[in-house]
Amino acid sequence: MIHRLLHRWRWLGAWTLANLLLAWLISLRYVGYIQPEGAEQWSYLLMVFLGHLSLLVWLGALPLxxxxxxxxxxGLWLVTTLWASxxxxxxxxxxxxxxQYRFHLSGFILDLLLNAGGDVFSFSWVAWALAVGGVLGMLAVQGGLGLLFKRRPPSRPVGAMLAVSLLALLGVHGLALS
Known part of the structure; x- marks a missing residue:
């Protein structure tokens, strides 16, 4: 029983690592709005990406x-696919x-999206089609990753990446204190 649980955890660890890489790719969209100058600011940005995004992804995977x-x-594959997507x-x-607005999602934005009707946000059928396509695409990617790692869950890169993530997180906060 413990062996099976450890196998599922290795599988989830590999999936989490793949989702961490995907989150880094998605988050590269933020870099265009950040203008670091010099090696120190670029290294700080790199550690923020490695540390904070890793922390968010690992915390998001904790319930799984x-x-x-x-x-x-x-059952686990389905829940994980839906959750990660x-x-x-x-x-x-x-x-x-x-x-669009230079601030992140918040309760205020969600309230505008959900309660303002079409007064603030109106979406064309093309936007809706892209959104549905994006959701279906993400579900396909997540489902495929789950099946891939279920067959062969790698264990070494997951532990190493977790260590790098923690060191980067400590480095970011160490630099912020100095």
Missing amino acids: FLLATLLRGI GLQLLLLLDTFVYA
Whole structure:
């Protein structure tokens, strides 16, 4: 039983690592709005990407690791696919909101989206088609990643990446204090 749980955790760790790489790719959209000058600011930006985004992705995956004690097989795969897709799409939506308004998603923006009707935000059928296509694409990517890592979950890169993430997070906060 413990062996099976460890196998599911290795699988989730590999999936989380793949989602971390995907989150980094999505978050590159923010870099165009940041204008670092010099090697020190670029290294700080790199550590923020490595540290803070890693922390967010690993915290987002934490409920899945807890659910892995209860679920297995297709049930765990389905929940993980939906959960990871939702989080990645939320990050992608945040990059679009930031590109448009220069601030991140918040309760205020969600309230505008949900309660203002068409007064503030109106979307064309093309925007809706792109959104539906994006959701379906993300579900396909997440589902494919889950199946790929279920067959062969790598264990070494996950631990190494977790260590790099923690060191980068400590480095960011160490630089911020100095």
